[in-house]
Amino acid sequence: MQSQITMLKTFIHGLLFLNCIGTAQATPYVPASPDTVLEKLPNNSSVASKEFITLRAKLNTDPQNIGLAVKLAKLYIERSREEGDPRYLGYAQAALGPWWKLAEPPVEILVMRATLLQSTHHFDQSLLDLNAVLRKDRKNGQAWITRSTILQVQGEYAKALQSCEQLYPLATKLITTTCVTNIRNLSGQAEQSYQKLKTAYAESGETNADIQVWVLTLLAEMANRLGDNLAAEKYFQQAIKIEDPDSYLLGSYSDFLLDQHHPQEVIKLLSAKTRIDALLLRYAEALKAANFKEAGIQVDALRQRFSAAMMRGDTVHQREQSRFELRLMKNPIRAMEIAKLNWQVQKEPADARVYLEAAVAANDQPAISAMTHWIEKNHQQDVILEKIMMSYKGKS
Numbered sequence: 001m002q003s004q005i006t007m008l009k010t011f012i013h014g015l016l017f018l019n020c021i022g023t024a025q026a027t028p029y030v031p032a033s034p035d036t037v038l039e040k041l042p043n044n045s046s047v048a049s050k051e052f053i054t055l056r057a058k059l060n061t062d063p064q065n066i067g068l069a070v071k072l073a074k075l076y077i078e079r080s081r082e083e084g085d086p087r088y089l090g091y092a093q094a095a096l097g098p099w100w101k102l103a104e105p106p107v108e109i110l111v112m113r114a115t116l117l118q119s120t121h122h123f124d125q126s127l128l129d130l131n132a133v134l135r136k137d138r139k140n141g142q143a144w145i146t147r148s149t150i151l152q153v154q155g156e157y158a159k160a161l162q163s164c165e166q167l168y169p170l171a172t173k174l175i176t177t178t179c180v181t182n183i184r185n186l187s188g189q190a191e192q193s194y195q196k197l198k199t200a201y202a203e204s205g206e207t208n209a210d211i212q213v214w215v216l217t218l219l220a221e222m223a224n225r226l227g228d229n230l231a232a233e234k235y236f237q238q239a240i241k242i243e244d245p246d247s248y249l250l251g252s253y254s255d256f257l258l259d260q261h262h263p264q265e266v267i268k269l270l271s272a273k274t275r276i277d278a279l280l281l282r283y284a285e286a287l288k289a290a291n292f293k294e295a296g297i298q299v300d301a302l303r304q305r306f307s308a309a310m311m312r313g314d315t316v317h318q319r320e321q322s323r324f325e326l327r328l329m330k331n332p333i334r335a336m337e338i339a340k341l342n343w344q345v346q347k348e349p350a351d352a353r354v355y356l357e358a359a360v361a362a363n364d365q366p367a368i369s370a371m372t373h374w375i376e377k378n379h380q381q382d383v384i385l386e387k388i389m390m391s392y393k394g395k396s
Contacts, residue, residue, distance in 0.1 A: 051075060059095060066106060069095045073112050077119070081246060089119055107133055111142050121345060123150050141170040148179060155347035157187040157378065174204040178215050185222050186349065188379030194222040209243045216242075217249050224256055225349065227383035232256055247276050254282040255350075259384065263289035274298070277305055278320050285327055299328050318342035322354050332361035340367065347374075349382060356385060360392045368392060 055072040059065060073092040080088035093116055099105040100113065114129035127150060133143040148163035164179040177200040181193035201215050220235035236253045239245070245253075250273060254266045266286035274280040284302055287295035306321050319342050326335035335358040343355045352371065359367035368389075375385060 052079075064098055066099075066108060069098075070108050070112055073116075077115065080119075081248075089116055092116055104132070107136055107140070111140065111146070114143070115146055118146060118150055123154065123345070126150060138166075139170060141167055144170070145179065148183070152183055152186070153346045153348055155374075155378070157183055161187075172204075174200050174206055174211065174215065178218060182218055185225075186378065186380060190222070190226055190381035194219070194226060197222070212242050213239045213245075213249065217252060220256070221252060221349075224259075225382040225384070229256075229260065247273070247279060251278050251282060254279070254286070258282065258285055258289070261289070263287070267292070274301075277302070277317060280305075281320050281324055281328075288328065302328070319346075319351055319354050322358055326354070326358050326361060332358055336362040336364055336367065349380075349385075352380075352382075353384060353388070356388050360388055 052072075052075060055068060055075065059068045059072055062068065072095045076088040076092035076095065080086060080092075092112070093100060096109060096112055096116075099109040102109075105113070110129045110133045114126045114133070117123075117126035117129065127147065130143045130147045130150075133140050134147070137143070144163045144166045148160045151157075151160035151163060161180065161183045164176065164183060167176040167179060170176075178197060181197040181200075185193040185197075197215065197219060201219065206212055206215070216235045216239035220232045220239065223229075223231035223235060233256070236249075236256060239249055240253065250269060254269060257263075257266045257269070263286035266282060267290065270279050270283040270286070274283050280298060280302055284295055284298035287298060302324055306324060309317065309321070318338050322335045322338040322342060325331045325338060329335075335354075339351075339355040339358040342351055352375065356368070356371045358364075359371060372389060375382075375389075
């Protein structure tokens with residue numbers, strides 16, 4: 001069971017980073033030496049903090065210890081997910097430093113390297129590592145899940161589904177069903193996959209908090225795309241009450257609340273989470289919708305963050321930047337340019353939405369036609385995308 005939970009967390013990490021929740025950088029900082037002080041963690045009773053300190057001390061004295069390096073790298077990835085801080089991805093890479101540039105490192109290093117490459121949107125390189133892993137170990141569930149995550153984000157649904165189906169003998173029924181239905185929901189079987197996941201979750205009796213939050217969040221998003229707002233709200237609320245919500249859940253729920261015209265709830269939800277760019281964006285949108293004077297201050301803060309990202313060559317969070325230009329700066333042409341670049345890399349539902357919104361606002365008919373064709377080709381059912389397309393038809 002523990003190995004299945006580890007696979008689950010990897011899948012969640014993949015969805016999180018590929019959805020650009022956080023302040024991810026294109027090239028994370030990699031310390032020059034294992035002796036470099038990376039971060040002074042609070043010296044408290046936290047099990048995680050103590051484990052960091054212990055593992056780093058051991059790895060400093062034995063930097064060639066693969067087991068220690070992999071374990072520490074996993075902790076860093078988990079911390080990056082929790083705090084939305086990309087520096088931890090660089091720290092994870094530093095822990096794997098002795099093997100990072102090897103053409104054929106050990107399988108466990110290949111898996112971790114692929115996960116980190118995926119997290120920074122080096123998808124093709126990540127897939128090469130994952131394929132190398134699977135040539136050696138067809139039963140590596142973590143590699144199958146990570147591969148499925150990347151292919152799904154690239155819009156390669158048939159290939160992503162094939163990877164998910166490899167999990168049937170390797171993971172619990174709920175984990176495999178969640179992986180499979182998450183893809184089928186985006187490729188022509190929206191209602192069927194939603195009902196199947198609901199049934200699987202109800203029958204599983206699952207008690208692990210990570211798995212519960214993962215499944216409930218996906219159920220909320222599926223219900224939202226189908227237009228069942230009451231069910232979406234119910235699932236979001238259930239997920240948020242299980243444990244301290246991570247930035248992916250907060251972002252997804254905030255988007256739902258903004259669509260339902262409840263900016264005050266978003267302000268309350270995110271007021272202490274604005275260190276993370278994607279959440280600051282939603283917070284600023286909510287402030288503006290509620291006519292708060294503070295909105296201008298937060299918009300300026302976002303402008304500075306996106307400018308700094310562009311100066312360092314960061315292209316990872318273009319979705320958020322496009323949304324910022326469209327909704328807060330009222331610059332549809334610039335939003336369209338960024339959305340088009342983002343679409344070349346990732347094709348999640350949120351990417352489709354920001355691309356289509358920008359295309360309609362900019363009256364870019366070729367882009368609108370291309371997006372309409374893509375949605376129809378993949379038989380995607382999403383009431384929000386349908387409303388955007390209808391609004392364009394109403395104008396034309």
